[in-house]
Amino acid sequence: MPEGNYSTVTEFILAGLSEKPELQLALFLLFLGIYVVTVVGNLGIITLIGLNSHLHTPMYFFLSSQSFIDLCHSTVIIPKMLENFVTKKNIISYPECMTRLYFFLVFVISECHMLAEMAYDHYVAICNPLLYKVTMSYQVCSWMVIGVYSMGLVGATAHTFCMLRVIFCKADIINHYFCDLFPLLELSCSSTFISEVVVLCFSAFNILVPTLTILGSYIFIIGSILQIHSIEGRSKAFSTCSSHISAVSIFFGSAAFMYLKPSSVSSMDQGKVSSVFYTIIVPMLNPIIYSLWNKAVKVALSKLLDKRSFA
Template sequence: MTEGNHSTVIKFILSGLTEKPELQLPLLLLFLGIYMLTAVGNLGMITLIGLSSHLHTPMYYLLSSLSFIDLCHSTVITPKMLVNFVTEKNVISYPECMTQLYFFLVFAISECHMLAAMAYDRYVAICKPLLYNVTMSSQVCCWMVAGVYSMGLLGATAHTVCMLRVLFCKEDVINHFFCDLFPLLELSCSSTFINEVVVLCLSAFNILLPALTILTSYIFIIASILRIRSTAGRTKAFSTCSSHISAVAVFFVSAAFMYLQPSSVSSMDQGKVSSVFYTMIVPILNPMIYSLRNKDVKLALRKSFQKINFQ
């Protein structure tokens, strides 16, 4: 029977995080809890920013977009992964696998570039405050967000089209908890040279370019902060950037560990661990980092609770 790209394999089996029966229930409860907190945290952040007029600024417009990406990113992966803990075999059809791969890549790539856009926003706010309203106008923000999603769509399309040309003949067990690039390429019975070149090139572009943008922005930011004479001014400037730096570090380190090395070198078992970080831990950390370490968000939360109590 032929499917899509002339593969004889019409379905795959996801091996999941672990095969140890005693860990299935604890992991199910853990990741179900993480997913519920991720959904509540990111939906709450989007709603809070939308309802609080003093949060209608470029910084929080980008943050609400990041929360949307995190929510979608987690939703693409987690529900199917949870099925693996309650079924003997977590089967996913070939079309479903390619669809999951596509949307995972859309939101993963978009997150890389969204973090870079947020770093640029902080650079303009701290290094060029008098030009901030002009440089980061609502029109510019809309174009930046559109550009971020365009990069995600283009990158995901290129990877998925290359994957559709790969033949899967015998092995059907994916050594991962979702349909990812390298685990799928390991099952190929045709040449994957082009795919690996595309993966490394696009991964370098979508990870290293945003990382360099972030690094450059923060070099200028730190230099500008050190020129501030008052201690209070330096502390305030650092506090506006520290949450973003924390989110960036976790995401890029785990993503780079998975994608910026040849598949022959990478260990899929280690890759699963790094994948957990950028698919499930980062989406839950971002709303926590930006809410607990941001005075404007805490003020908006306090006002929202006060309105609820008065009603």
């Protein structure tokens, strides 16, 4: 059908998490609290690592970068979500929707690869400790982080370019609480085959490759840990990895559920629940997990609080 026969959509309506008016205030307060904890926790991690010279190591350099990604990731999603809880009609313009989609993809893809790099860092630290300083030099770590953001930018650009080619003309209600790929594709009047193939290919790469990297790293790590005869040594090695394993499990589990299935077989209502985990819960939990399970972070935090109390 010729493009001229379409009435192009210039704005969308976000359906949100719930259509029940009586739940809007409770959900607003809940997610406002989550956002405050997310901002304070991730800024706290970044500040703590920046101020404490003992934490100026590759492991905490990656952790600081991950906290920055989590902070930006949640900031793209939650403020608009909070606005929607207190407005009658959750309108978002087409340019704003595409912009938010782009930056969401940049940070969610970067998170995937950052988690993989953190697993590799653990692998080098435990399996090749004598070569750790050489293998994970400042220059190498810097290039690894640049590579993470490059992956995010390339993936986001490809996805957004495909989305800009899609023609929206039917319904303008996005069955989600933010502009995401599959909910937007459901509104298309044009063929979405190429866009869905691009989504599945990039999602497979950005989820499966980091997952395989993480699994491979931890297979070698577990092998090395089992060779440690000291119970204290084993416990220390496991504690180094436990927080990262928890963050990886929640993030990749929920992301894979959302993106590694075609939209035709994936319920958007189920997708909303899955999305809440990797867009909102994970960025809030990461600083809590790392601060509770990481002894060096707890010691640095205690020293910082002691100094302030003394002052």
